Amino acid sequence: GEDVEQSLFLSVREGDSSVINCTYTDSSSTYLYWYKQEPGAGLQLLTYIFSNMDMKQDQRLTVLLNKKDKHLSLRIADTQTGDSAIYFCAETLGPTGGGNKLTFGTGTQLKVEL
Amino acid sequence: GAGVSQTPSNKVTEKGKYVELRCDPISGHTALYWYRQSLGQGPEFLIYFQGTGAADDSGLPNDRFFAVRPEGSVSTLKIQRTERGDSAVYLCASSLGTLETQYFGPGTRLLVL
Numbered sequence: 562g563e564d565v566e567q568s569l570f571l572s573v574r575e576g577d578s579s580v581i582n583c584t585y586t587d588s589s590s591t592y593l594y595w596y597k598q599e600p601g602a603g604l605q606l607l608t609y610i611f612s613n614m615d616m617k618q619d620q621r622l623t624v625l626l627n628k629k630d631k632h633l634s635l636r637i638a639d640t641q642t643g644d645s646a647i648y649f650c651a652e653t654l655g656p657t658g659g660g661n662k663l664t665f666g667t668g669t670q671l672k673v674e675l
Numbered sequence: 676g677a678g679v680s681q682t683p684s685n686k687v688t689e690k691g692k693y694v695e696l697r698c699d700p701i702s703g704h705t706a707l708y709w710y711r712q713s714l715g716q717g718p719e720f721l722i723y724f725q726g727t728g729a730a731d732d733s734g735l736p737n738d739r740f741f742a743v744r745p746e747g748s749v750s751t752l753k754i755q756r757t758e759r760g761d762s763a764v765y766l767c768a769s770s771l772g773t774l775e776t777q778y779f780g781p782g783t784r785l786l787v788l
Binding site for chain 1 (some may be wrong): 715717719778782
């Protein structure tokens with residue numbers, strides 16, 4: 562079965578780096594995603610990584626994937642107050658009979674303090 | 676429109692009533708997904724449409740839930756005989772094709788009293 566786990570809370574100071582971690586159990590996952598959700602808003606895709614990659618960098622965001630340990634992390638450099646939100650990791654098995662349905666973690670609430 | 680839109684943004688109903696939630700996907704997107712997000716949880720998959728047909732409805736919790744997409748664009752999620760446990764945010768997402776990025780709408784917050 563599929564299960565995605567995240568720690569519930571993370572608090573950092575403005576300007577520091579944030580690292581949000583995620584573990585998943587389905588080794589068949591093909592794509593892994595990070596979404597951001599601000600209060601009262603929908604999910605915003607931040608970045609994604611294909612399962613045959615180890616790392617992906619996109620401006621302040623760095624995604625690391627350890628497929629052996631089924632561990633995914635999102636590093637946010639120079640964290641700003643606007644980064645305060647809930648961050649979800651999600652996995653997909655890729656094209657199956659059911660399309661590309663996402664399995665989400667429980668979310669990590671990031672709080673950025675001045 | 677510029678993004679996925681969902682109406683209503685909030686819906687309050689009484690136990691036992693029938694509700695319809697609407698999703699307008701991004702124009703030209705053939706794939707459409709419904710998810711449900713309970714308080715403090717991540718979204719959970721409900722159903723996926725490719726065009727007009729429901730290709731995967733394995734996430735629908737029971738037969739009180741039904742969704743349609745008759746013309747391959749707008750979709751309606753229908754819930755019969757609502758229960759308090761149905762209270763959640765219902766999210767819709769669309770993508771250009773099956774493997775493409777899913778773009779989410781703001782959701783409909785359903786409260787069953």
